[in-house]
Amino acid sequence: MTQTGPGSPAAGDAPVAARSTGQVADDEDLRESLTGLSRLATARLDLRVLLTHVAEFAVRAIPGADGAGLTLLEDDRADTMVASAGFVREVDAIQYGLDEGPCITAAAERRTVRSHSLGRDPAWPRFGPQVSRLGVHSVVSLPLLAGEGVLGAMNVYARAEHAFDERAVELGELFAVPAAISVQNAQALARAQRLAAQLQSALTHRAAIDQALGILMSRSGCTPAEAFDKLRVLSQRQNRKVSVVAQQLLDEAVARARARHGAG
Template sequence: MDVQDDRRIDLEHAGAGRVEDDSRSSLADLSRLATTTLSLPDMLSHVAEYAVRAIPGADGAGLTLLHPERAATIVASAAFVRDVDDIQYALGQGPCITAASEGRTVRSGELETDAQWPDFGRRVAVLNVHSALSLPLITDSGVLGAMNVYARRPDAFDDQAAELGQFFAIPAAISVQNARALASAKRLTEHLEKALGSSSSIEQAVGILISRSGCTPDEAYAQLRTLSQNDHVKMDVVARRVVTEASRSARARRRRR
């Protein structure tokens, strides 16, 4: 073995070492995400960013979440990723859709001629995107969506890249599930707070009407409902209006004293 061969082997080892370091670092960063309280978009952005670092050959990555009506790319690490996924959804075919719907890893090294998605492959080849690795995000509750990794060069993702991607997709799915649950909890809290605020306004308005006219609580509530129907606004809007007017009148009386 000559010096040139030794140098080539050293470079290959160095490159492999960098890949392992990047993958290890990305997995460590991803594991820390699971304990954070980031918003869903921020969480997904980090997952996409770490996926590009972790998977050899990747030029960009995106996260797609499944919804009852359709799939949607929530985040993308590069603009071309969103363009690629938009083509998939418009055509109803592509590696991401296959991975998410069938719950399996999908890999292609030459999208332009891939018989699985002929229309999609021809369209993305124009964007100079030739390789794809799509990995389902699977939890105990089912498939949440897919992590989509793309490369511009053909045959960019070998067996090692696919294996690393599958390994990475496990904690990624957990992080996404946690962020999704947190987002749902925040929405529920906001709705409850709004509902409690509305209830408080209505109770105050009922009390004001009772004090004004000596009517019963049921009669006061009926008055609010009638005003709501006549003005075509929600009852809590009418209630807040009654409370505001009563407060304004009370302040005016104090000033006249």
């Protein structure tokens, strides 16, 4: 029989030490992932690229993860989806095709959702069996919350059953808070960039319309209001936007001017 004493390790000490070492490694992975998130805040990245990086950091932050995806909601429907791996895209495509799955539940109910065995989970009777046949058996889905609203959800998948324990869920929820902030900031930046592009386009179109009105007024001696009516009629006849017709008039006027200059 093995003896233990003051100087000898107890039988239960080795597993405790192993767990402690594992927790230290998990904490370090979480810290590195959070550091990566903080660096994204200063990066000028396309929205989908930034979200993909967030998904990749989630895989590192959450023990047992083989892949992760992020889904953003617009008007309460899935709008932007990214994934850290190809199998995640396949799984999420099934989920949204069926309108059933952990991400949908997590976002709708604003709570963390976990499954140890998707193929046998009664929560998603159609989704679970389909993804289990792909070899994906465990999931943790975490809502991305911003105040009273839900930005979307982060889905973390594993091929093994029972891959995510309470510690994994705890780390996932810790990671989800700054991840949601990063996502919200990225969305705000993307909206600002779209608005700037729209304003620039509007200014460009306005300049073209004003110049086209000038051309029509010089040709016929009409008033600005009469010139605009002419432009509007042309737009309706050609079934094209006023800005497109205006640009065509400008292009034709420039071509004629160049032809005259060349002939002279």
